[in-house]
Amino acid sequence: MNLSGCIAAGDRVATELLLAGAEHASGPLDDHRVSPPGAQAALTAYHDGGLAEAVTLLDTIDPDDPRGRDRVLLGCLASVWYRAWGDQERSVAWLRHAEAGSAGVDAPLRAACHRAMALHACHRGDEPLGDEHARAAWDAAPEEHTVLLEVMTTLSRARWGIRRERFTDAAADAERAAGLSQLGGFTGLEPFALSVAAEAKARVGRLDDALMDAVRAGRLRDTAQVCHDEAYALLVLGAVHRRRRDLVQAKAALEGAAKHLPAGPAALALDAAIHGELARVIVADDPALAKDHAQQAVTGAYGHGRTAALLSRAWVSLICGDVATALVDGEEARIVAAREEQVATGAEALELLALVAVDPRVAAGLFQKSRQGYGEVGDWPGEARVRAVAAAVRGATGGRSARWEVETLRQGVSLAPGVADALTVVARRTPPITVLCLGGFRVLRAGSGIAPNEWQSKKARDLLKILVSARGRPVPRPRLMELLWPGQSLAAGGSRLSVQLSTLRRVLDPDRRIQHAHLIEADRSAVGLNLDLVNVDVERFLIAASDACAAHRHGDPAAAELLAAAEAMYVGEFMSDDPYADWTQELRDEAQAAYVSVLRARVVRSGDVDEQVSCLLRILRCDSYDEEAHVELVRLLQRAGRHGEARRRYRSYARCMQEIGVAPAAPDELGDPVHEPISRGARLR
Missing domain, CATH: 1.25.40 (Serine Threonine Protein Phosphatase 5, Tetratricopeptide repeat)
Structure with missing residues (x-):
């Protein structure tokens, strides 16, 4: 099997196989015996039929059959294949067989065993043990493998950093891995390292840098004819575009990612992530399809990817008006994020929960905690967004502070509504009618001022002023008649009031676009202004x-x-x-x-x-x-x-x-x- 050619094509599984001792399965071993037939056969199966064929063959082999050095070699190789396949349980089982016989083997195989154990320790969350095994692998590795081992170790650390939401460190590690890949001649691995860097940078709001890395990764893939990890690369590119709120580019990348999913259970996590991102991108155009994608994301997600899936469904639900589902999913995401110490994910969950909070004081507290979480991971655009959203919820979008936050967001982020996130939720909540009564009286309908000749009657305009002054409280009809037509009889005033109410409703909603609610709420005894549909500057x-x-x-x-x-x-x-x-x-x-x-x-x-x-x-x-x-x-x-x-x-x-x-x-x-x-x-x- 030509492992060098596979590595040049960006095959990370082949790279791990090389570091796991695969080269010993193609020729004589130190004791001049033929390599274990199971290992050589599995390598051939992997070369001819890919990961599925290798795993199928391994399922027929008893891990207890090989002895001594053969057990260590086959155990290390099998651990790589099963981990790549997504079967962590069998990967660990084979690794334990390798570990049990590793004491007396030569240095290269000890390095392979320590490398596999380092990955397993990191997967369990035991960083100190992982670092210990990584150092042992480095000490025992053949000199010709040290640079490649450093590339893969640094990449593993970067991916683990993303999982633990240490994004700044992860970005630095991924950049270092990309540089080492280039210097060491492992150009097939550089695109993947750049995609990892892009993912980490996007999570801390370095969206311009993230986009540059993601685009460069795509170009290098084309130049070097790298055919592996394409689904992940396109997922990252789509996620970067989604965070930049570029719907067209995000959708194109994510749909491309869905077409390049690899085989095996490991692809389930990628598939769930793609569904979750797509749901947030298409919700404005196709809410029903977005809900379906969000549901598939939650159904397929597991491990640390579940919180992202829950948040995708929560945002889509909130955009579609399903507050109950948004609240349940947001709260579960918050709890899981707190347990897993996912600070950034927890901050996003708090941001969502603040938007569904009924009590303004509770919302303010949640916004503050969310802002602190984004600050803790270094996501300054996240902080800026929360400040802007909180200001909009308070109604302070015209203030200098809110304007500064919005201008900050404009640097690399589109503010047009559409993506399932907090900015779109706030934009959709903006009432259709705005009344400006500080420093003069103006009424805006869908953002445009109502011209004086549209009022048809000064009394209709005065009626709205009186209702605004009542602050949403119902005003008795006799009181309105007295203020508008002093000295008129109740009979005459009642008829005139009905006419002015009809006029006012026509002026505010001439096309009858506001469904299922009334701007002006009236019964036989009183009339009031619905402040849920009218944005009043003094309020x-x-x-x-x-x-x-x-x-x-x-x-x-x-x-x-x-x-x-x-x-x-x-x-x-x-x-x-x-x-x-x-x-x-x-x-x-x-x-x-x-x-x-x-x-x-x-x-x-x-x-x-x-x-x-x-x-x-x-x-x-x-x-x-x-x-x-x-x-x-x-x-x-x-x-x-x-x-x-x-x-x-x-x-x-x-x-x-x-x-x-x-x-x-x-x-x-x-x-x-x-x-x-x-x-x-x-x-x-």
Whole structure:
């Protein structure tokens, strides 16, 4: 059997056979006896008919038949074949027979035995024992095999690193294996090493690098006519494209991978992974087929691949509206990931569970844990995505923090919805109607503003404003009639209200695209706005402000970003174009109070004097009689040595206090304007 030719073609099984002592099965052994016929026959079967033929022949051989050195040789070879076939139990059984007789054999066979035992130890998760056997294999290996042994050992370590989700180390090991393959002349192994590197890099968000490695691996395969591991290479390429959210390229690669699956039970894991990736890619175009692929992924997956399959089905289910299945699969994935110490997989499970959480506080906690998990494995795009998704769930997508996260994601990631992931879930949840009522009143329908002439009636527009001010609470019909047509009889007002309700519904949903629900919920006694279908900017702001202030109180490191994002959302007073309408006052005051609380928190957290001054001035624009802000502003300017500004601000402060009959802090209470702070007025908390 031409093992060198097989290695040049990228046959990793043949490479392991060489390291397992296969060369001794083609000629005389040291004791001048013919090699064990079982080994030579199995090698011939593998050469002529592939892995299936070799395993079929091995099934007819009793492991106890060979003796001494023959048992070690055949045991090592059989262990390689059964492991490649996916029968770990028989691989271990043959390895134990080899191990039992390995004490007195020559160095090359001892190296082969230690190599096999190192792989088995890693499969069990015993890294120290695996490293010990790997060193022993290195010490005993023939000199001509040392580079090849180093390539395969480093590759094994890289693949084990991916399984244990140590992606940065795995990427480094895979790159080293690729370099060693090139230097040692084992060009057939280089494409596989590059694919492993691409898989590891993709898992930590190095998507540009991952794509370069995956594409280069494909080119090298074509150049060197490498015909092995093509399904894995295309799976990795498809997964990289999926993470980049490139649906067309991902689907093409994954469908190609499905056509090149190898024979044997070992292919089941690859097949399940392909189904899982395909499900996430095609869900937007064919939900039913995506569900079928996701189910096949879960059915076929085993071992560490099960969590990925569960997450695929969970995301597809969530996209399709099956929250119950998404919750069950997400929770199982979280539990398994925690048990197996799969930090990145656990982070993705937490990300999904946050999106199905009913309680916003629970969701916020899950998002935070997810972000920490991605950070732990070095996946900065994962962190950025979770921040952006969490901000969108809070309604803070217009804030500076959220915009920064989105721009970060744009670097190598498409933001178009379609892939079964968190970004698509959030995009699909965006209500069809958006009402902007901070700093003026505008209504967006599917992202486009409703033109003034579409309203047909100012009363319909006023009706929507009143319903927004009620914050989703039903407003009694008599109250609406009184606000819209003061002094009208109930009979006349009732008829007019029905007309305006019909007009409003037509304006908001002219094509009747919103099914199974009503934007405006009305019965005989009251009318309300369905906030599940209407995105109201003041509601988003109040949630963002509450979250930001809570983060500030609890010392959350993210508080500064959250406060800045919340502040940016407040672009003006609530219903500023209706300043005298009584029905606007309650929500206007609440929104302004939340805005002032955000500004106060920013003053405390900021170390920049100009930023603190700016925040205090904005507080005073909201309420020129806020003594606390006046006093803190003068004190701040004093400490900064800006004495002229401090005195001007003091005069403004004194004038405002006098207007409302409150005695301001006397000038002598200021003390020395350079060295002493103001003694009157509470400090900001």
